[in-house]
Amino acid sequence: MGYNNLCEIGEERIRRAGEKIKSEIEAENAQLTLDSTPKKVPDIGFRVLRVDDSNYEDRRKNVGSYSQADLDFDVDITKSDRSNLDLLFEALPKFQLPYDVRINTLSGDEFDGHTVYSVDDGRLLACFEADIPESLVRAMAAFSPRPSYALVSEHSLPDSAARTNFVEIFKQSADSKTGSTKPYII
Incomplete structure (x- = not known):
């Protein structure tokens, strides 16, 4: 499916789950009665961080x-x-x-x-x-x-x-x- 590692599969699953939640809430909001209030779509974003070395060069000297x-x-x-x-x-x-x-x-x-x-x-x-x-x-x-x-x-x-x-x-x-x-x- 084009994924190189387990993390990429996890990222895609999180994206799809977020989109599903978003579309379900939007579908519910489209069928509201006159006296009800629409649900707010939650933040479905996420961060992917990787471990790397420091952002700073090592310039230690005597x-x-x-x-x-x-x-x-x-x-x-x-x-x-x-x-x-x-x-x-x-x-x-x-x-x-x-x-x-x-x-x-x-x-x-x-x-x-x-x-x-x-x-x-x-x-x-x-x-x-x-x-x-x-x-x-x-x-x-x-x-x-x-x-x-x-x-x-x-x-x-x-x-x-x-x-x-x-x-x-x-x-x-x-x-x-x-x-x-x-x-x-x-």
Whole structure:
């Protein structure tokens, strides 16, 4: 039937079961009486994840073998073939978030057109774009509901001053009632 392994068979069975559930609910909704309310079609989507090595290159060296040029070169150690979602999924266990948690992609006027991921309805906000502006960091810090964590990659912030400002912006936005967001740079 064209399947290469057991996982592909399982994926197809899940797809078919989801479509069957969807079509049954739509058929029931098509035959409603005037005083009844239609059933909502449940989310039938699913994620398929694979185990892979880290998204980051191993650049461990002895302390004596580093020079200033090496330190500047080693800032971004993200492997070139990895997507922003790859980075996000690797970070989820660090924040004790399960892999099946809801992830929404936010963009538009609120974030100046940049892509920000909202994980678990805003519990974690993450942006992995290069050279994000301070206005985006401030928008993340002002996000409501207040996130527990904010995450950016090291190449998102162009220099050490921007990294310091990233942390300080979240400290300044802390509210005595809602607490503070813990900023992380990976």
